[in-house]
Amino acid sequence: MTTLDDLAALRFSYDAVGSTRFDQAPEGYHRMDLRTRLGEGDKLFHRAGEVVTTWQMHRAAGVRIYATDTPATIGANCLGRLGPLTIPCRVVWTANDDQQIGFAYGTLPGHPESGEESFLITNDPDGVFFTLRAYSRPGTWYTKLAGPIGRTTQSAFARRYTKALQHLVA
Secondary structure, three states, X not given: OOOHHHHHHOOOOOOOOOHHHOOOOOXXXXXXXXXXXXXXXXXXXXXXXXHHHOOHXXXXXXXXXXXXXXXXXXXXXXXXXXXXXXXXXXXXXXEEOOOEEEEEEEEOOOOOEEEEEEEEEEEEOOEEEEEEEEEEEXXXXXXXXXXXXXXXXXXXXXXXXXHHHHHHHO
């Protein structure tokens, strides 16, 4: 069984590292974007940023997640477990300023998908928003075999993360 210590020696399972910072999906990857208004105000912005960067949102969504760093920092390894699935990732970028707080992680070998996912809280003039962006393609034989079911599952988890975040900051 893969452990958090095992992840340090692994390389990313995709080449477009850092791609969720940009608005165009790398060639051959499926893109998913979900943007949800959480409310308004600096207090909400900072609380939502804390919930995202300290892995609370992931845990509240049902993912057992272990990380080498909390809050998330560039290079931190994280290992999620969801039922029988092992979900190894590494943080590739972070944001922490007056306008945005969040991070992105990229997949490591053994993850069902290959790609990157970002979780970003923004403090915009019209409110505080949570944006989840992902670029992925199947990373294992069983996700290739599952076809569109994998995308449906990924979309369902994006909504689950959003609901968990909304509940934690309410």
